[in-house]
Amino acid sequence: MGLLLDACGDAFEAFVPSPCLACGSGGGPLCARCRAARAEELVPRPFEASERASALPLGPSGEPWPVWAGGEYTGLRSELMLAFKGRGVTAVSDVLASHLGAAVAALDLGERDVLVRVPPSWRSCLTRGYDPVERLLAGAGGAGERGLVRRRAAWRPAARGGQKGLGARQRGERLARAFRPGPRAGAVLPRCGRVVVVDDVLTTGATLGAVMKVLLAAGAPAVAGAVALAARPTGRAGEGTLGEPLGKDG
Ligand SMILES: [Zn+2]
Incomplete structure (x- = not known):
């Protein structure tokens, strides 16, 4: 199924004439x-982004669990991400994968640390023909540990408008019901070091936070996050609302 979906994605791209995202x-x-002229903007600049994401769970120190981003969700990087996620332009995934790779590298993973990607929704896979996070992770040379966390099949983001317009806390409450431990969680998680949740874009951290909470409750000793890009908060001060990247459905 995955291969078939990937093939559909590639075929889709091959038949759509694509202008340069930067110059047209x-x-x-x-x-x-x-690519040459704007190479500077395409170099990963990893930074720790957890303080921007108000919905992340707090670790034992009272600080949010760490989340590393490969770069800012701004300018050319955000255009590439929008094209990749929203319009099926998978040919730019190498740039974005290098950002995710830099975020993962910054976490300096040990032997017992594992990567877990945010489980995709079927709707997302079927709409796009591929799972963006899995593509990026594969491009970064990583592989997500399977069977540790699942998305509940019955769960729907919202009847209309998805997560848009919801505050960080409301999104968190809604998303808390979206995930459950996978079949291997009980056996694997307690033996792990850090369980690193991987996603494409960090906004409020509601999605990443919801997955982290499920993993912690199921026995993960520690969690962290790695994302390709992190958005800057754009909402009113203290409210924790953020600009919503296109296609962010969970
Ligand atoms: Zn160009």
């Missing part, structure tokens, strides 16, 4: 000239 010329999704 025909050599898209990112022409050779722009």
